[in-house]
Amino acid sequence: MAGGRSRFDETGKKHLRKGVTLYKRGASPFWYARIWNNSERQYLVRSTKETSRLEAAEVAEEIYADLKVKGSLQGTPRNLTFIYFAEKLTHRQRRMVRNGERSATFAKDDEKLLFRNKDGVIDYFNRTDIRNIRTSDISEYLDVMDDNRDKPLSASVKNRHAVLIKKILRLAYDENVIPHIPPSPKITRKDNPRVTFTEGDYKKLLKGIKEAIKRGDKVKGRQITKEFYYFVLLLVHTYLRPTNTEAFAIKNKDIEVRKNREFLRIDVNGKTGNRIVDSTPMAVEFYENLMTENKGKNELHDYLFLPDVKNRGTAVRTSGDIFNHILKTSNLKTDKDGNPRTLYSLRHYGLQTRLRTSGGEINIYDLARNAGTSTDQLERFYLKYMERSDQQVRHLNRVANK
Numbered sequence: 001m002a003g004g005r006s007r008f009d010e011t012g013k014k015h016l017r018k019g020v021t022l023y024k025r026g027a028s029p030f031w032y033a034r035i036w037n038n039s040e041r042q043y044l045v046r047s048t049k050e051t052s053r054l055e056a057a058e059v060a061e062e063i064y065a066d067l068k069v070k071g072s073l074q075g076t077p078r079n080l081t082f083i084y085f086a087e088k089l090t091h092r093q094r095r096m097v098r099n100g101e102r103s104a105t106f107a108k109d110d111e112k113l114l115f116r117n118k119d120g121v122i123d124y125f126n127r128t129d130i131r132n133i134r135t136s137d138i139s140e141y142l143d144v145m146d147d148n149r150d151k152p153l154s155a156s157v158k159n160r161h162a163v164l165i166k167k168i169l170r171l172a173y174d175e176n177v178i179p180h181i182p183p184s185p186k187i188t189r190k191d192n193p194r195v196t197f198t199e200g201d202y203k204k205l206l207k208g209i210k211e212a213i214k215r216g217d218k219v220k221g222r223q224i225t226k227e228f229y230y231f232v233l234l235l236v237h238t239y240l241r242p243t244n245t246e247a248f249a250i251k252n253k254d255i256e257v258r259k260n261r262e263f264l265r266i267d268v269n270g271k272t273g274n275r276i277v278d279s280t281p282m283a284v285e286f287y288e289n290l291m292t293e294n295k296g297k298n299e300l301h302d303y304l305f306l307p308d309v310k311n312r313g314t315a316v317r318t319s320g321d322i323f324n325h326i327l328k329t330s331n332l333k334t335d336k337d338g339n340p341r342t343l344y345s346l347r348h349y350g351l352q353t354r355l356r357t358s359g360g361e362i363n364i365y366d367l368a369r370n371a372g373t374s375t376d377q378l379e380r381f382y383l384k385y386m387e388r389s390d391q392q393v394r395h396l397n398r399v400a401n402k
Contacts, residue, residue: 033063
Protein backbone atom coordinates (compact mmCIF):
# COMPACT_ATOMS: atom_id res chain seq x y z
CA MET A 1 0.00 0.00 0.00
CA ALA A 2 1.39 3.40 -0.97
CA GLY A 3 2.78 5.26 2.04
CA GLY A 4 2.06 2.27 4.32
CA ARG A 5 4.09 -0.61 5.60
CA SER A 6 4.26 -3.84 3.62
CA ARG A 7 3.54 -7.06 5.50
CA PHE A 8 7.06 -8.14 4.44
CA ASP A 9 8.87 -5.10 5.89
CA GLU A 10 11.39 -6.03 8.60
CA THR A 11 11.95 -3.99 11.76
CA GLY A 12 13.75 -4.23 15.11
CA LYS A 13 16.57 -6.48 13.89
CA LYS A 14 18.70 -8.02 16.64
CA HIS A 15 21.71 -10.27 15.90
CA LEU A 16 21.91 -13.08 18.47
CA ARG A 17 24.91 -14.99 17.14
CA LYS A 18 26.59 -15.54 13.81
CA GLY A 19 23.91 -16.55 11.35
CA VAL A 20 20.96 -16.04 13.76
CA THR A 21 18.92 -12.82 13.68
CA LEU A 22 15.66 -11.77 15.35
CA TYR A 23 13.32 -9.34 13.61
CA LYS A 24 9.67 -8.34 13.29
CA ARG A 25 7.69 -8.51 10.07
CA GLY A 26 5.01 -6.05 8.98
CA ALA A 27 2.12 -5.73 11.42
CA SER A 28 2.74 -9.08 13.10
CA PRO A 29 3.23 -8.84 16.90
CA PHE A 30 5.59 -11.84 16.87
CA TRP A 31 9.36 -12.03 16.51
CA TYR A 32 10.90 -14.14 13.74
CA ALA A 33 14.20 -16.00 13.76
CA ARG A 34 16.28 -15.96 10.56
CA ILE A 35 18.96 -18.65 10.56
CA TRP A 36 21.72 -18.96 7.96
CA ASN A 37 22.18 -22.37 6.34
CA ASN A 38 25.78 -22.21 5.18
CA SER A 39 25.76 -25.41 3.11
CA GLU A 40 22.64 -24.32 1.17
CA ARG A 41 23.70 -20.65 1.04
CA GLN A 42 20.24 -19.49 2.11
CA TYR A 43 18.23 -18.49 5.20
CA LEU A 44 15.63 -20.50 7.08
CA VAL A 45 12.87 -18.40 8.67
CA ARG A 46 10.80 -19.53 11.66
CA SER A 47 8.26 -17.71 13.84
CA THR A 48 9.11 -17.67 17.56
CA LYS A 49 5.42 -17.01 18.39
CA GLU A 50 6.67 -14.65 21.11
CA THR A 51 5.94 -10.93 21.47
CA SER A 52 8.73 -10.33 24.02
CA ARG A 53 12.19 -9.99 22.47
CA LEU A 54 13.89 -11.66 25.42
CA GLU A 55 11.61 -14.68 25.28
CA ALA A 56 11.87 -14.72 21.48
CA ALA A 57 15.67 -14.86 21.77
CA GLU A 58 15.42 -18.00 23.91
CA VAL A 59 13.06 -19.62 21.43
CA ALA A 60 15.37 -18.67 18.54
CA GLU A 61 18.27 -20.44 20.24
CA GLU A 62 16.08 -23.52 20.73
CA ILE A 63 15.05 -23.45 17.06
CA TYR A 64 18.69 -23.15 16.03
CA ALA A 65 19.69 -26.12 18.21
CA ASP A 66 16.76 -28.20 16.96
CA LEU A 67 17.61 -27.50 13.31
CA LYS A 68 21.20 -28.41 13.96
CA VAL A 69 20.21 -31.75 15.52
CA LYS A 70 17.82 -32.52 12.66
CA GLY A 71 20.54 -31.80 10.13
CA SER A 72 18.58 -29.00 8.49
CA LEU A 73 21.63 -26.72 8.68
CA GLN A 74 23.79 -29.23 6.83
CA GLY A 75 23.45 -30.08 3.19
CA THR A 76 20.50 -32.35 2.39
CA PRO A 77 20.61 -34.39 -0.84
CA ARG A 78 18.18 -32.77 -3.26
CA ASN A 79 16.16 -35.95 -3.70
CA LEU A 80 15.31 -35.80 0.01
CA THR A 81 14.18 -32.17 0.06
CA PHE A 82 10.66 -30.83 0.17
CA ILE A 83 11.14 -28.83 -3.04
CA TYR A 84 12.18 -31.98 -4.91
CA PHE A 85 8.86 -33.69 -4.18
CA ALA A 86 6.89 -30.45 -4.65
CA GLU A 87 8.27 -30.10 -8.18
CA LYS A 88 7.55 -33.78 -8.77
CA LEU A 89 3.91 -33.26 -7.78
CA THR A 90 3.69 -30.25 -10.11
CA HIS A 91 4.98 -32.24 -13.10
CA ARG A 92 2.62 -35.14 -12.32
CA GLN A 93 -0.45 -32.90 -12.08
CA ARG A 94 0.42 -31.04 -15.28
CA ARG A 95 0.65 -34.39 -17.05
CA MET A 96 -2.81 -35.35 -15.74
CA VAL A 97 -4.21 -32.12 -17.19
CA ARG A 98 -2.53 -32.76 -20.58
CA ASN A 99 -3.95 -36.28 -20.65
CA GLY A 100 -7.46 -34.96 -19.99
CA GLU A 101 -7.70 -36.69 -16.60
CA ARG A 102 -8.29 -33.42 -14.73
CA SER A 103 -9.45 -29.90 -15.55
CA ALA A 104 -7.03 -27.09 -16.44
CA THR A 105 -7.49 -25.41 -13.06
CA PHE A 106 -6.51 -28.60 -11.19
CA ALA A 107 -2.75 -28.02 -11.43
CA LYS A 108 -2.87 -24.22 -11.51
CA ASP A 109 -4.64 -23.90 -8.14
CA ASP A 110 -1.94 -25.93 -6.38
CA GLU A 111 0.87 -24.11 -8.17
CA LYS A 112 -0.42 -20.74 -6.97
CA LEU A 113 -0.03 -21.91 -3.38
CA LEU A 114 3.32 -23.58 -4.03
CA PHE A 115 5.16 -20.83 -5.90
CA ARG A 116 3.73 -17.63 -4.39
CA ASN A 117 6.68 -15.26 -3.90
CA LYS A 118 7.74 -14.74 -0.26
CA ASP A 119 4.56 -16.39 0.99
CA GLY A 120 4.23 -19.78 -0.68
CA VAL A 121 4.63 -23.37 0.47
CA ILE A 122 7.96 -23.84 -1.37
CA ASP A 123 9.29 -20.50 -0.13
CA TYR A 124 8.77 -21.72 3.43
CA PHE A 125 9.81 -25.39 3.30
CA ASN A 126 12.16 -25.20 0.29
CA ARG A 127 15.16 -27.50 0.89
CA THR A 128 13.98 -28.79 4.26
CA ASP A 129 14.70 -32.49 4.67
CA ILE A 130 11.28 -34.00 4.02
CA ARG A 131 12.07 -36.78 6.50
CA ASN A 132 12.04 -34.23 9.31
CA ILE A 133 8.68 -32.58 8.61
CA ARG A 134 6.16 -33.14 11.39
CA THR A 135 2.60 -32.02 12.09
CA SER A 136 4.00 -29.23 14.27
CA ASP A 137 5.97 -27.89 11.28
CA ILE A 138 2.80 -27.68 9.20
CA SER A 139 1.02 -25.90 12.06
CA GLU A 140 3.86 -23.41 12.30
CA TYR A 141 3.70 -22.77 8.56
CA LEU A 142 -0.04 -21.98 8.85
CA ASP A 143 0.72 -19.66 11.79
CA VAL A 144 3.29 -17.80 9.68
CA MET A 145 0.71 -17.41 6.91
CA ASP A 146 -1.62 -15.78 9.47
CA ASP A 147 1.15 -13.56 10.83
CA ASN A 148 1.79 -12.24 7.32
CA ARG A 149 -1.78 -10.97 7.01
CA ASP A 150 -3.93 -8.32 8.61
CA LYS A 151 -6.71 -10.91 8.74
CA PRO A 152 -6.05 -14.63 9.37
CA LEU A 153 -6.64 -17.14 6.59
CA SER A 154 -10.05 -18.77 6.55
CA ALA A 155 -10.32 -22.38 7.67
CA SER A 156 -11.07 -23.50 4.10
CA VAL A 157 -7.92 -21.83 2.72
CA LYS A 158 -5.79 -23.26 5.52
CA ASN A 159 -7.21 -26.67 4.71
CA ARG A 160 -6.17 -26.23 1.05
CA HIS A 161 -2.60 -25.52 2.18
CA ALA A 162 -2.59 -28.55 4.50
CA VAL A 163 -4.02 -30.85 1.81
CA LEU A 164 -1.37 -29.69 -0.67
CA ILE A 165 1.45 -30.35 1.79
CA LYS A 166 -0.03 -33.79 2.45
CA LYS A 167 -0.01 -34.56 -1.30
CA ILE A 168 3.72 -33.80 -1.38
CA LEU A 169 4.40 -35.90 1.70
CA ARG A 170 2.44 -38.76 0.14
CA LEU A 171 4.84 -38.81 -2.81
CA ALA A 172 7.74 -39.19 -0.39
CA TYR A 173 5.85 -41.96 1.42
CA ASP A 174 5.10 -43.78 -1.85
CA GLU A 175 8.83 -43.77 -2.63
CA ASN A 176 9.68 -45.13 0.84
CA VAL A 177 11.52 -41.94 1.79
CA ILE A 178 9.37 -41.41 4.90
CA PRO A 179 7.87 -44.24 7.01
CA HIS A 180 4.49 -42.56 7.44
CA ILE A 181 2.60 -39.38 6.54
CA PRO A 182 2.30 -37.04 9.53
CA PRO A 183 -1.33 -36.11 10.30
CA SER A 184 -2.51 -32.70 9.17
CA PRO A 185 -3.03 -30.22 12.01
CA LYS A 186 -6.59 -29.85 13.24
CA ILE A 187 -8.14 -26.79 11.62
CA THR A 188 -11.22 -25.33 13.26
CA ARG A 189 -13.87 -24.66 10.65
CA LYS A 190 -16.82 -22.35 10.86
CA ASP A 191 -19.42 -23.37 8.34
CA ASN A 192 -21.29 -20.59 6.60
CA PRO A 193 -24.57 -21.49 4.93
CA ARG A 194 -24.73 -21.63 1.16
CA VAL A 195 -26.85 -18.64 0.10
CA THR A 196 -29.92 -19.95 -1.68
CA PHE A 197 -33.60 -19.19 -2.40
CA THR A 198 -36.79 -20.08 -0.60
CA GLU A 199 -39.55 -21.59 -2.74
CA GLY A 200 -41.34 -18.24 -2.72
CA ASP A 201 -38.26 -16.24 -3.66
CA TYR A 202 -37.38 -18.63 -6.49
CA LYS A 203 -40.86 -18.18 -8.00
CA LYS A 204 -40.41 -14.44 -7.58
CA LEU A 205 -37.08 -14.66 -9.45
CA LEU A 206 -38.64 -16.49 -12.41
CA LYS A 207 -41.49 -13.96 -12.49
CA GLY A 208 -38.92 -11.15 -12.41
CA ILE A 209 -37.12 -12.58 -15.47
CA LYS A 210 -40.39 -12.78 -17.41
CA GLU A 211 -41.25 -9.20 -16.50
CA ALA A 212 -37.79 -7.98 -17.56
CA ILE A 213 -38.22 -9.74 -20.92
CA LYS A 214 -41.65 -8.17 -21.35
CA ARG A 215 -40.27 -4.70 -20.53
CA GLY A 216 -37.42 -5.17 -22.99
CA ASP A 217 -34.77 -4.60 -20.32
CA LYS A 218 -31.18 -4.35 -21.48
CA VAL A 219 -28.04 -4.90 -19.42
CA LYS A 220 -24.87 -3.30 -20.80
CA GLY A 221 -26.44 -3.23 -24.25
CA ARG A 222 -27.65 -6.87 -24.21
CA GLN A 223 -31.39 -7.47 -24.19
CA ILE A 224 -32.75 -10.02 -21.73
CA THR A 225 -34.51 -12.84 -23.61
CA LYS A 226 -36.04 -16.23 -22.88
CA GLU A 227 -32.58 -17.68 -23.38
CA PHE A 228 -31.66 -16.40 -19.91
CA TYR A 229 -34.93 -17.74 -18.47
CA TYR A 230 -34.18 -21.28 -19.63
CA PHE A 231 -30.55 -20.89 -18.61
CA VAL A 232 -31.67 -20.28 -15.01
CA LEU A 233 -34.03 -23.25 -15.08
CA LEU A 234 -31.32 -25.55 -16.42
CA LEU A 235 -28.82 -24.49 -13.75
CA VAL A 236 -31.35 -25.48 -11.09
CA HIS A 237 -32.24 -28.80 -12.72
CA THR A 238 -28.69 -29.91 -13.60
CA TYR A 239 -26.80 -28.65 -10.48
CA LEU A 240 -24.04 -27.32 -12.76
CA ARG A 241 -21.60 -24.75 -11.38
CA PRO A 242 -22.03 -21.41 -13.19
CA THR A 243 -18.35 -21.18 -14.17
CA ASN A 244 -16.38 -20.97 -17.40
CA THR A 245 -15.01 -24.48 -16.78
CA GLU A 246 -18.40 -26.09 -16.13
CA ALA A 247 -21.83 -24.72 -17.17
CA PHE A 248 -20.35 -22.20 -19.60
CA ALA A 249 -18.00 -24.79 -21.10
CA ILE A 250 -20.85 -27.17 -22.05
CA LYS A 251 -21.46 -27.57 -25.78
CA ASN A 252 -24.44 -29.24 -27.43
CA LYS A 253 -22.29 -32.23 -28.29
CA ASP A 254 -21.86 -32.85 -24.54
CA ILE A 255 -25.62 -33.33 -24.00
CA GLU A 256 -27.72 -36.39 -24.72
CA VAL A 257 -31.48 -36.72 -24.22
CA ARG A 258 -31.94 -40.14 -22.65
CA LYS A 259 -34.68 -42.79 -22.48
CA ASN A 260 -37.78 -41.32 -24.08
CA ARG A 261 -36.95 -37.78 -22.92
CA GLU A 262 -36.75 -38.81 -19.25
CA PHE A 263 -33.57 -36.86 -18.47
CA LEU A 264 -30.47 -35.18 -19.89
CA ARG A 265 -27.06 -36.81 -19.62
CA ILE A 266 -24.29 -34.22 -19.67
CA ASP A 267 -20.57 -34.87 -20.06
CA VAL A 268 -18.86 -32.38 -17.74
CA ASN A 269 -15.17 -31.62 -17.32
CA GLY A 270 -15.38 -29.25 -14.38
CA LYS A 271 -13.85 -28.29 -11.05
CA THR A 272 -13.63 -31.90 -9.83
CA GLY A 273 -12.56 -33.41 -13.16
CA ASN A 274 -14.64 -35.43 -15.59
CA ARG A 275 -18.07 -36.59 -14.49
CA ILE A 276 -21.44 -37.49 -15.96
CA VAL A 277 -24.40 -35.38 -14.81
CA ASP A 278 -27.95 -36.71 -15.01
CA SER A 279 -30.59 -33.98 -14.85
CA THR A 280 -34.11 -33.95 -13.49
CA PRO A 281 -36.85 -34.95 -15.99
CA MET A 282 -38.05 -31.33 -16.27
CA ALA A 283 -34.65 -30.27 -17.64
CA VAL A 284 -35.42 -31.97 -20.96
CA GLU A 285 -38.21 -29.52 -21.77
CA PHE A 286 -36.09 -26.54 -20.69
CA TYR A 287 -33.21 -27.73 -22.88
CA GLU A 288 -35.45 -28.19 -25.93
CA ASN A 289 -36.95 -24.73 -25.39
CA LEU A 290 -33.45 -23.27 -25.15
CA MET A 291 -32.55 -24.95 -28.44
CA THR A 292 -35.57 -23.27 -30.02
CA GLU A 293 -34.52 -19.89 -28.64
CA ASN A 294 -30.98 -20.38 -30.00
CA LYS A 295 -32.12 -21.54 -33.40
CA GLY A 296 -29.28 -21.13 -35.89
CA LYS A 297 -26.71 -21.15 -33.07
CA ASN A 298 -27.27 -24.67 -31.76
CA GLU A 299 -24.91 -26.80 -33.78
CA LEU A 300 -23.05 -29.62 -32.04
CA HIS A 301 -19.95 -27.50 -31.37
CA ASP A 302 -21.86 -24.40 -30.26
CA TYR A 303 -21.91 -23.53 -26.58
CA LEU A 304 -25.13 -24.26 -24.72
CA PHE A 305 -25.32 -20.85 -23.03
CA LEU A 306 -24.70 -17.57 -24.90
CA PRO A 307 -23.28 -19.34 -27.97
CA ASP A 308 -22.67 -16.00 -29.71
CA VAL A 309 -20.16 -15.01 -27.00
CA LYS A 310 -16.95 -16.83 -27.84
CA ASN A 311 -14.99 -15.65 -24.79
CA ARG A 312 -16.33 -17.79 -21.96
CA GLY A 313 -15.12 -15.41 -19.27
CA THR A 314 -17.20 -12.69 -20.91
CA ALA A 315 -20.17 -15.08 -21.04
CA VAL A 316 -19.91 -15.66 -17.28
CA ARG A 317 -19.75 -11.92 -16.56
CA THR A 318 -22.65 -11.17 -18.93
CA SER A 319 -24.89 -13.74 -17.25
CA GLY A 320 -23.85 -12.47 -13.83
CA ASP A 321 -24.73 -8.90 -14.81
CA ILE A 322 -28.16 -9.95 -16.06
CA PHE A 323 -28.75 -12.04 -12.94
CA ASN A 324 -27.84 -9.11 -10.67
CA HIS A 325 -30.18 -6.85 -12.64
CA ILE A 326 -33.06 -9.28 -12.08
CA LEU A 327 -32.22 -9.61 -8.39
CA LYS A 328 -32.22 -5.83 -8.01
CA THR A 329 -35.47 -5.21 -9.87
CA SER A 330 -37.15 -8.09 -7.99
CA ASN A 331 -35.81 -7.05 -4.56
CA LEU A 332 -33.95 -10.37 -4.18
CA LYS A 333 -30.34 -9.19 -3.84
CA THR A 334 -29.98 -10.80 -0.40
CA ASP A 335 -31.60 -13.55 1.62
CA LYS A 336 -33.46 -12.85 4.89
CA ASP A 337 -30.13 -12.70 6.78
CA GLY A 338 -28.60 -10.16 4.43
CA ASN A 339 -26.31 -12.63 2.61
CA PRO A 340 -25.79 -11.63 -1.05
CA ARG A 341 -27.07 -14.00 -3.73
CA THR A 342 -25.03 -14.98 -6.80
CA LEU A 343 -25.51 -17.34 -9.73
CA TYR A 344 -24.18 -20.08 -7.44
CA SER A 345 -27.36 -19.64 -5.37
CA LEU A 346 -29.24 -21.41 -8.19
CA ARG A 347 -27.07 -24.52 -7.82
CA HIS A 348 -27.55 -24.40 -4.04
CA TYR A 349 -31.31 -24.10 -4.47
CA GLY A 350 -31.37 -26.99 -6.94
CA LEU A 351 -29.50 -29.32 -4.58
CA GLN A 352 -31.58 -28.35 -1.56
CA THR A 353 -34.82 -28.77 -3.49
CA ARG A 354 -33.77 -32.21 -4.68
CA LEU A 355 -32.94 -33.26 -1.13
CA ARG A 356 -36.15 -31.79 0.26
CA THR A 357 -38.59 -33.12 -2.35
CA SER A 358 -37.17 -36.65 -2.19
CA GLY A 359 -38.84 -37.11 1.18
CA GLY A 360 -35.54 -38.30 2.59
CA GLU A 361 -35.30 -41.21 0.16
CA ILE A 362 -32.53 -39.94 -2.11
CA ASN A 363 -29.08 -41.53 -1.84
CA ILE A 364 -26.91 -38.53 -0.96
CA TYR A 365 -23.79 -40.34 -2.18
CA ASP A 366 -25.29 -40.58 -5.68
CA LEU A 367 -26.45 -36.96 -5.55
CA ALA A 368 -23.01 -35.78 -4.41
CA ARG A 369 -21.27 -37.67 -7.22
CA ASN A 370 -23.80 -36.34 -9.76
CA ALA A 371 -23.21 -32.75 -8.59
CA GLY A 372 -19.42 -33.08 -8.37
CA THR A 373 -19.30 -32.53 -4.62
CA SER A 374 -19.01 -34.71 -1.50
CA THR A 375 -21.45 -36.09 1.04
CA ASP A 376 -19.57 -34.06 3.65
CA GLN A 377 -20.33 -30.86 1.72
CA LEU A 378 -23.99 -31.83 1.31
CA GLU A 379 -24.39 -32.55 5.01
CA ARG A 380 -22.48 -29.47 6.19
CA PHE A 381 -23.92 -26.90 3.81
CA TYR A 382 -27.15 -28.15 2.22
CA LEU A 383 -28.87 -30.52 4.63
CA LYS A 384 -27.95 -28.34 7.61
CA TYR A 385 -29.54 -25.11 6.39
CA MET A 386 -32.34 -26.13 4.03
CA GLU A 387 -35.99 -25.57 4.88
CA ARG A 388 -37.93 -28.79 5.49
CA SER A 389 -40.90 -29.89 3.42
CA ASP A 390 -44.29 -30.46 5.06
CA GLN A 391 -43.79 -34.19 4.49
CA GLN A 392 -40.45 -34.16 6.32
CA VAL A 393 -42.01 -32.27 9.24
CA ARG A 394 -44.79 -34.87 9.42
CA HIS A 395 -42.15 -37.64 9.47
CA LEU A 396 -40.35 -35.87 12.33
CA ASN A 397 -43.52 -35.70 14.38
CA ARG A 398 -44.92 -39.10 13.50
CA VAL A 399 -45.90 -41.28 16.47
CA ALA A 400 -45.67 -45.02 15.95
CA ASN A 401 -48.91 -46.98 16.29
CA LYS A 402 -49.00 -49.11 19.41
